Amino acid sequence: MLRTIRAFEERVHVEYAEGNIPGATHLYAGQEAIAAGCCAELRPDDYISSTHRGHGHAIAKGADLTRMMMELFGREGGVCRGKGGSMHIADFSVGMLGANGIAGGGVPIGCGVGLSAKVRGTDQVGVAFVGDGGANQGAFLESLSLASVWQLPVVFVVEDNGYAQATASKYHLRGLDVARRGEAFGIPGAVVDGCDFFAVRDAAVEAVRRARSGGGPSIIDCKTARFFGHMEGFDQQAYRGSGEAEKLRAERDCIQRFTASVTGAGLVSPEEFDAIDREVADEIARAAEAAKAAADPDPAELLTDVYVSY
Amino acid sequence: MERMLTYVQAIGEAMSQEMSRDPSVVSFGEDNIGGMGCDGKLGNAWGPTQGLHEKFPDRIFDTPITEAAFVGAAVGAAASGLRPVVDLLFADFMGVAFDQLINQAAKLRYMFGGQGTAPLVVRTFYGAGMRGGAQHSQSLYSLVTHVPGLKVVVPSNPYDAKGLMTQAIRDEDPVIYFEHKMLYWTPGEVPEEPYTVPFGQSRLVRSGTDCTVVALGRMVGFAETAAEELAAGGVSIEIIDPRTISPLDEDSIYRSVEKTGRLVVVDESPPRCSVARDIVALVAENRFEALRGPARTVNTPHTPVPYSPALEDRYIPGPDSIVRAVLEAVEAGGWNGRRQDRLAGTQSPVA
Numbered sequence: 001m002l003r004t005i006r007a008f009e010e011r012v013h014v015e016y017a018e019g020n021i022p023g024a025t026h027l028y029a030g031q032e033a034i035a036a037g038c039c040a041e042l043r044p045d046d047y048i049s050s051t052h053r054g055h056g057h058a059i060a061k062g063a064d065l066t067r068m069m070m071e072l073f074g075r076e077g078g079v080c081r082g083k084g085g086s087m088h089i090a091d092f093s094v095g096m097l098g099a100n101g102i103a104g105g106g107v108p109i110g111c112g113v114g115l116s117a118k119v120r121g122t123d124q125v126g127v128a129f130v131g132d133g134g135a136n137q138g139a140f141l142e143s144l145s146l147a148s149v150w151q152l153p154v155v156f157v158v159e160d161n162g163y164a165q166a167t168a169s170k171y172h173l174r175g176l177d178v179a180r181r182g183e184a185f186g187i188p189g190a191v192v193d194g195c196d197f198f199a200v201r202d203a204a205v206e207a208v209r210r211a212r213s214g215g216g217p218s219i220i221d222c223k224t225a226r227f228f229g230h231m232e233g234f235d236q237q238a239y240r241g242s243g244e245a246e247k248l249r250a251e252r253d254c255i256q257r258f259t260a261s262v263t264g265a266g267l268v269s270p271e272e273f274d275a276i277d278r279e280v281a282d283e284i285a286r287a288a289e290a291a292k293a294a295a296d297p298d299p300a301e302l303l304t305d306v307y308v309s310y
Numbered sequence: 311m312e313r314m315l316t317y318v319q320a321i322g323e324a325m326s327q328e329m330s331r332d333p334s335v336v337s338f339g340e341d342n343i344g345g346m347g348c349d350g351k352l353g354n355a356w357g358p359t360q361g362l363h364e365k366f367p368d369r370i371f372d373t374p375i376t377e378a379a380f381v382g383a384a385v386g387a388a389a390s391g392l393r394p395v396v397d398l399l400f401a402d403f404m405g406v407a408f409d410q411l412i413n414q415a416a417k418l419r420y421m422f423g424g425q426g427t428a429p430l431v432v433r434t435f436y437g438a439g440m441r442g443g444a445q446h447s448q449s450l451y452s453l454v455t456h457v458p459g460l461k462v463v464v465p466s467n468p469y470d471a472k473g474l475m476t477q478a479i480r481d482e483d484p485v486i487y488f489e490h491k492m493l494y495w496t497p498g499e500v501p502e503e504p505y506t507v508p509f510g511q512s513r514l515v516r517s518g519t520d521c522t523v524v525a526l527g528r529m530v531g532f533a534e535t536a537a538e539e540l541a542a543g544g545v546s547i548e549i550i551d552p553r554t555i556s557p558l559d560e561d562s563i564y565r566s567v568e569k570t571g572r573l574v575v576v577d578e579s580p581p582r583c584s585v586a587r588d589i590v591a592l593v594a595e596n597r598f599e600a601l602r603g604p605a606r607t608v609n610t611p612h613t614p615v616p617y618s619p620a621l622e623d624r625y626i627p628g629p630d631s632i633v634r635a636v637l638e639a640v641e642a643g644g645w646n647g648r649r650q651d652r653l654a655g656t657q658s659p660v661a
Contacts, residue, residue, distance in 0.1 A: 047386075047390055079425075080423035081423030081424065083423045084421045084422055084423060092425040093425075097386065097390070098422055102409050108378060108380070108381070108383050108386065111379060112382065113390045114386075115336075115386070115387045116387040117390070119369060119387075120334075120392070124390075142374075142377075142378050142380075143383075145374045145376050145379065146374060149374050150371065305420045305424040308481075309481075310509075310510065
């Protein structure tokens with residue numbers, strides 16, 4: 001899963017540079033351990049709401065890679081039929097309720113999922129991903145309040161990648177962990193290394209168990225690293241110190257860490273990892289080729305799906 | 311046997327019947343029950359949800375004051391199997407939840423390529439007349455009508471209030487349901503059994519020959535008062551209540567303008583980019599040849615809503631301004647000439 005997300009993002013980076021992806025694209029590379037670690041703990045009938053950086057969440061929840069790639073290319077077979085693009089990537093069939101163009105905008109939607117599960121008497125869980133920037137939105141704090149009052153089966157997963165677009169989280173969060181904001185609402189929080197799959201996974205196990213068993217909401221505050229800029233195309237990352245990006249890749253790569261710890265423990269051999277890498281590379285290549293070959297949407301599509309009925 | 315209910319009772323009855331019929335209907339908002347966490351029960355600030363908590367204790371809730379969170383929660387709940395009816399209280403509070411209305415609820419179906427729906431209703435009360443001041447009196451339906459993906463309902467009487475609420479709850483799209491607070495205690499005949507009033511079908515309030523008056527919400531009653539006064543002076547107006555402004559029953563408006571040749575639109579919102587101006591533009595674009603003279607709009611002044619009764623009463627469009635606008639329309643539109651036409655038996659075709 002980690003490799004799949006990374007390979008998808010690296011391919012998207014190249015395809016964007018070659019002009020094959022027409023618009024707003026925010027890459028998740030560097031943060032894979034969070035999506036993979038959290039979604040590994042979810043069932044297909046659980047729901048997630050996502051951020052503007054949503055590819056990793058969609059892939060980890062089980063969205064189809066080819067249809068995702070088609071969507072990024074703006075093509076007919078795309079998972080949103082070419083109407084959403086990267087920033088609105090979604091796959092309702094696997095409980096991925098959409099990436100969101102509004103920072104913090106998806107968090108209340110995650111609460112709604114929790115309410116829905118509670119009223120319908122299921123043990124489904126809603127996971128709301130939010131960035132460090134989105135965590136400053138009123139909607140995030142209001143959602144903590146609502147989830148606490150209603151004791152919703154929701155997990156708020158904060159992905160603090162160090163930057164809200166170009167503004168550093170050490171400036172806009174004043175150095176305080178977002179997880180501590182939960183204390184004000186009686187919501188337990190964990191601060192974890194978001195570049196460590198196993199740390200994220202452990203926190204997710206506990207938070208999802210709490211939610212599923214009626215214990216109410218939790219926050220997992222993940223400190224992570226964004227390898228690319230805020231957005232493809234426009235962001236030259238002038239706000240980063242020189243060598244910062246390279247340093248992050250050398251020292252904070254969740255995949256290197258995962259591989260080292262798993263091979264070190266003798267669970268998976270380097271050869272097996274190589275085989276996985278080849279398989280993933282083939283799958284991503286097939287997705288990209290299919291996206292290139294796909295047709296543009298029928299112009300009549302412009303006018304459909306505004307309403308179910310009018 | 312006719313049965314009378316007030317506007318607010320009609321809304322409550324629709325909610326109660328739909329909650330009985332469909333276990334996926336839930337309701338929440340600030341003071342939606344009124345008193346959760348206290349010993350007593352307020353009921354609700356205005357009454358439509360009174361008694362519902364006793365009937366449906368697991369499906370109706372109060373919320374903290376968190377408009378963005380609970381309107382957004384309605385979007386998430388709707389996308390995952392419920393049909394929420396959200397009580398936003400004053401329409402003015404919409405601003406706090408605007409992202410969730412215009413970027414989330416309205417876009418969900420379109421931007422995800424039809425993968426899901428957001429069958430939610432946002433109830434909100436609007437309108438001037440209660441000395442509520444600038445932040446508790448606005449008529450913001452024009453604002454949300456601008457946004458594709460939202461359906462906008464403005465009932466003018468108890469019968470429509472019940473039927474439109476039932477339709478809104480059953481509808482698969484997000485609906486903003488605007489209740490005029492000055493109409494809450496208006497009584498009217500309301501059948502007991504559940505029924506729907508379809509969206510996009512206007513009501514012909516009164517037939518007439520000299521001028522079409524399209525009026526919304528509380529303005530419908532004022533137009534009826536104006537009609538009596540005008541009739542006494544020999545001017546016959548046809549009143550259309552669109553009932554929903556998104557979708558809008560354009561065809562009925564066009565047919566009426568083809569019949570009368572004149573148009574006045576009355577709408578309790580500021581004039582710029584208002585529903586009234588929009589309807590005039592639609593008629594100008596699509597039936598210009600049917601107009602015998604300039605159309606007229608009756609709106610509030612382009613100001614916030616004032617507090618002082620001396621000012622607020624002048625702010626709200628009333629029967630007098632409708633009468634004035636109709637007279638201007640018919641005079642500019644060749645009133646005398648039209649009568650000559652009639653005498654000669656050559657009046658324009660009647661639909």
